[in-house]
Amino acid sequence: MNEFQAAPGKTAIVVGGGVAGMSAACALAEAGLRVKLVERRGYLGGRASSYRHPGVDEVIDNCQHVLFGCCTNLIGFYQRIGVAERIRWTSTMTMIEPGGRRTPLKSSRWLPAPLHGLPSLLAAKALTRDDKMALAQAFRKLMQPVPQDSPETLGAWLKRNGQTPGAIDRFWRLVIASALNADVDGIALPYAAKVIRELFLNSAEAGSMGMGTVPLSELYAGAEQFLREHGGEVVFNASVEGAVWDEETSQWTLATRTGEQLADFLVLALPFEGTAQLLPHMPPADGVDALAGQIGKHEHGPICSVHLWFDREITDLDHAVLLDREIHWMYNKSRLQPWRKTKGTYLELVVSASQKFAALSREEAIDLTVRELAEFFPEVAGAKLEKAALVKEVRATFTVPPGIDAARPTAISPWPNCVLAGDWIQTGWPSTMESAARSGHLAAEAVCAAMGGACSYLNPDLKPKGLMRFIRRKQQNSMIFLSQD
Ligand SMILES: Cc1cc2nc3c(=O)[nH]c(=O)nc-3n(C[C@H](O)[C@H](O)[C@H](O)COP(=O)(O)OP(=O)(O)OC[C@H]3O[C@@H](n4cnc5c(N)ncnc54)[C@H](O)[C@@H]3O)c2cc1C
Numbered sequence: 001m002n003e004f005q006a007a008p009g010k011t012a013i014v015v016g017g018g019v020a021g022m023s024a025a026c027a028l029a030e031a032g033l034r035v036k037l038v039e040r041r042g043y044l045g046g047r048a049s050s051y052r053h054p055g056v057d058e059v060i061d062n063c064q065h066v067l068f069g070c071c072t073n074l075i076g077f078y079q080r081i082g083v084a085e086r087i088r089w090t091s092t093m094t095m096i097e098p099g100g101r102r103t104p105l106k107s108s109r110w111l112p113a114p115l116h117g118l119p120s121l122l123a124a125k126a127l128t129r130d131d132k133m134a135l136a137q138a139f140r141k142l143m144q145p146v147p148q149d150s151p152e153t154l155g156a157w158l159k160r161n162g163q164t165p166g167a168i169d170r171f172w173r174l175v176i177a178s179a180l181n182a183d184v185d186g187i188a189l190p191y192a193a194k195v196i197r198e199l200f201l202n203s204a205e206a207g208s209m210g211m212g213t214v215p216l217s218e219l220y221a222g223a224e225q226f227l228r229e230h231g232g233e234v235v236f237n238a239s240v241e242g243a244v245w246d247e248e249t250s251q252w253t254l255a256t257r258t259g260e261q262l263a264d265f266l267v268l269a270l271p272f273e274g275t276a277q278l279l280p281h282m283p284p285a286d287g288v289d290a291l292a293g294q295i296g297k298h299e300h301g302p303i304c305s306v307h308l309w310f311d312r313e314i315t316d317l318d319h320a321v322l323l324d325r326e327i328h329w330m331y332n333k334s335r336l337q338p339w340r341k342t343k344g345t346y347l348e349l350v351v352s353a354s355q356k357f358a359a360l361s362r363e364e365a366i367d368l369t370v371r372e373l374a375e376f377f378p379e380v381a382g383a384k385l386e387k388a389a390l391v392k393e394v395r396a397t398f399t400v401p402p403g404i405d406a407a408r409p410t411a412i413s414p415w416p417n418c419v420l421a422g423d424w425i426q427t428g429w430p431s432t433m434e435s436a437a438r439s440g441h442l443a444a445e446a447v448c449a450a451m452g453g454a455c456s457y458l459n460p461d462l463k464p465k466g467l468m469r470f471i472r473r474k475q476q477n478s479m480i481f482l483s484q485d
Helices: 019-030 072-080 115-123 129-142 154-160 165-179 189-201 216-229 272-281 288-295 362-376 433-450 466-470
Strands: 011-015 034-038 050-053 058-061 066-068 087-090 092-096 102-106 209-212 233-235 240-246 251-256 259-263 265-269 300-310 319-322 329-332 345-351 385-398 418-421 471-473 480-482
Touching: 011 019, 011 251, 011 259, 019 034, 019 072, 019 216, 019 265, 019 418, 019 433, 034 216, 034 259, 050 216, 058 300, 058 345, 058 385, 066 433, 072 216, 072 433, 102 115, 115 129, 115 466, 129 165, 129 189, 154 165, 154 189, 165 189, 216 233, 240 272, 251 265, 265 433, 272 288, 300 362, 319 362, 345 362, 362 385, 418 433, 466 471
Parallel strands: 011 034, 011 265, 034 233, 092 319, 265 418
Antiparallel strands: 050 058, 066 209, 087 209, 092 102, 240 251, 251 259, 300 345, 300 385, 319 329, 329 345, 471 480
């Protein structure tokens, strides 16, 4: 809890009810500001939300969202709004080959980081001896720091470092590229190295995976309650169309479809394209053109999810990574969310970096998914598909090609008393809920600083464990050295 409390009566408007906006709004409310969170839609969550799908008459997530132990700001935000216990954690990731052979990747309880994943890597049936050797070499090399401005792509690095076709297809493409939602040739090496270190090297705790036991919007309803309890409110169905800064009163006036809103501070917690749409309707200021130029360098990556309800049990697994096919991830929602009391099984299949899949029609996408699923789970062949839904998110994430960091602005905006948030701003993280939560905490710190207060909302990273404790990055020249402590 921070000591700093805003002077009574100070107000802030946060535009955008995604994870970035919610985390900024809750931190500012805790700092004593009267906060209004203004959201265009009728519910919270943004790109991480759920709704009742009319075609299947069920509440579904727009897509399964997973988090990891290293997501310290997202977890901190969940703790603040009292929903952290609604996440179910696991340290096992099961790979399945067509035909059904399983390879569980899990952490050893006995070996120190970064060796904790080694026994299951060595035992992996889905990888050849050469694949395993190549992966072990790659992991060792990626313990070395990669300069953040490296112009190399992951694809070029994999070629240069002797990665086998099996290691590329079954690990790099499926696990790492799909986490970053792009092909290996479109990913800046430092981002891939970060994912490897956080999920596989730093500690078993950092790499453990979390999945919600409730739909996303139900999880985020905790933010609305938190704001109300702290004197704030959420204004739904209010698209912000422009803002005016009054120098004399030092106040912002926002134009929304449902009327004007006034505040001392403004947080724009929008995706990059939403920020671009607002720019022409903001006051002229130095730095606006530069910001527009940065936004222009961003691109989207699509993610698709197929939701299937079968009349019987299909698998005893909660989730799995599916190898060598179009569908990548399976989540067994009947097991993850038992309160649904589904007769039979509700499965969600996720396809990342899915340009090709996103071009399919609904029928084609569902047929392909069921056909492929039957190759992993024989029960599918005899089961009846009761109902199905396809969700295509063409603007799911921003991509992280080399050079993207120069196009990610800080929280400081061109305007007075206005700060930026959103997963795409400078957080060091790829397009994730953690990046969004970090950006929200950074925005809250920037607002407190503008009031002359020092507060810290950014949760620190988890400390590396085991042998990884002794590997430190030397800030100046990016060399590794053995720590003296
Ligand atoms: C299909 C899919 C799968 C994903 N999987 C994962 C995953 O497994 N793990 C993970 O960590 N991340 C995942 N992500 C990424 C994650 O969802 C995003 O990085 C994160 O939610 C972004 O949050 P944000 O607040 O920055 O932006 P957004 O969620 O886009 O929030 C912006 C909000 O602003 C609102 N808005 C826009 N314009 C206006 C306006 N003019 N006035 C008022 N409101 C406005 C929008 O309605 C929205 O609610 C996934 C994303 C998608 C789409």
